[in-house]
Amino acid sequence: MKSWSEILGHRRVLDVLSRAVASDRLHHAYLFTGPPGVGKATVANALATVLNCDARPDGQFAPDCTECSACRRIAIRQHPDVLFVEPEPPSRIVKIDQIRDVQKASMSTPYEGRYRVVLIDNAHIMSEAAANALLKTLEEPPDRTILILVTDGPHLLLDTIISRCQRIRFGSIDEAVVADALADLVAEDVDPDLLSIAAGYGEGSLGRSISMLESGMLEDRRDLLERILSLPAESTVQWLELGDELGEKTELLERRIDVLTVFFRDVMLFKRAESRRVVNADLIDLVEAQAQRFSVDAVLALLEALMSARRRLQHNVNPTLIAEDLLDRLRRPSTRALAPPA
Numbered sequence: 001m002k003s004w005s006e007i008l009g010h011r012r013v014l015d016v017l018s019r020a021v022a023s024d025r026l027h028h029a030y031l032f033t034g035p036p037g038v039g040k041a042t043v044a045n046a047l048a049t050v051l052n053c054d055a056r057p058d059g060q061f062a063p064d065c066t067e068c069s070a071c072r073r074i075a076i077r078q079h080p081d082v083l084f085v086e087p088e089p090p091s092r093i094v095k096i097d098q099i100r101d102v103q104k105a106s107m108s109t110p111y112e113g114r115y116r117v118v119l120i121d122n123a124h125i126m127s128e129a130a131a132n133a134l135l136k137t138l139e140e141p142p143d144r145t146i147l148i149l150v151t152d153g154p155h156l157l158l159d160t161i162i163s164r165c166q167r168i169r170f171g172s173i174d175e176a177v178v179a180d181a182l183a184d185l186v187a188e189d190v191d192p193d194l195l196s197i198a199a200g201y202g203e204g205s206l207g208r209s210i211s212m213l214e215s216g217m218l219e220d221r222r223d224l225l226e227r228i229l230s231l232p233a234e235s236t237v238q239w240l241e242l243g244d245e246l247g248e249k250t251e252l253l254e255r256r257i258d259v260l261t262v263f264f265r266d267v268m269l270f271k272r273a274e275s276r277r278v279v280n281a282d283l284i285d286l287v288e289a290q291a292q293r294f295s296v297d298a299v300l301a302l303l304e305a306l307m308s309a310r311r312r313l314q315h316n317v318n319p320t321l322i323a324e325d326l327l328d329r330l331r332r333p334s335t336r337a338l339a340p341p342a
């Protein structure tokens with residue numbers, strides 16, 4: 001469990017919230033929005049913790065405590081005044097019963113904490129009935145209760161919910177900060193060069209950087225790219241076999257699309273003479289070779305195709321079809337228009 005002062009990045013957000021805590025002028029509902037994996041839920045947890053920390057005298061702020069009884073119980077989700085709501089199996093959406101539980105709890109004053117804090121993670125994944133019940137709660141906010149809605153898909157929330165919350169926007173974290181944090185988090189035998197590459201792949205998201213490192217995909221980048229990029233255009237059978245292989249596992253294909261996306265973004269940077277910003281610094285020989293092969297327009301068309309492939313994958317389009325379509329573009333670089341979205 002991280003204390004408030006150990007949170008990475010997000011200085012502006014933390015300033016706003018710590019001033020609100022210290023002056024006891026909190027909004028009754030916050031909406032934390034921003035890219036996945038940047039630490040929104042971590043900050044929400046830390047806010048619930050500093051609010052109810054036993055070590056904090058009123059009107060003050062104890063950003064380092066993780067040890068008092070309240071802090072420890074919040075960390076293991078055993079504090080009676082801090083409620084966690086998140087999508088649950090089997091339906092994997094927040095259901096009306098979960099919001100009713102919150103409403104019931106909010107009818108009494110907090111048991112021991114200063115505030116009752118309700119954390120709703122992935123708040124956009126909520127049934128219609130649950131969203132309407134939540135809206136009622138926001139319209140008549142219970143005393144000394146603070147709701148924190150966390151989401152990376154705010155466009156899927158009801159406008160009426162958004163407008164009743166104080167919106168806190170989270171940006172990406174600086175990649176150098178992510179690389180430093182990764183060094184503390186991963187095993188010592190991880191190649192230090194891979195850390196900054198993982199940070200580049202994560203685009204300011206610590207969560208994404210960690211999952212990229214753990215997938216082993218970074219070590220396999222050169223192998224994957226060399227196999228695709230060295231295959232002669234006329235070897236039709238081999239291209240088809242490669243398509244079958246890449247499309248076999250959706251999750252792996254997703255990661256490989258990430259690899260190709262960052263790689264071809266690097267190709268674009270190289271073509272624009274900005275090679276110092278290249279993420280795959282260790283693959284600069286491959287980047288340079290493709291920069292000669294692809295025109296700027298062809299790289300742009302390919303990046304667009306990669307983004308569309310990712311979207312189609314999320315909409316359950318057959319992964320082999322997606323892989324074959326992408327390989328076709330890599331086999332013969334061109335600027336032709338995309339297939340209509342599925």
Ligand SMILES: [Zn+2]
Nearest residue numbers: 053065068071
């Ligand atoms: Zn404490």
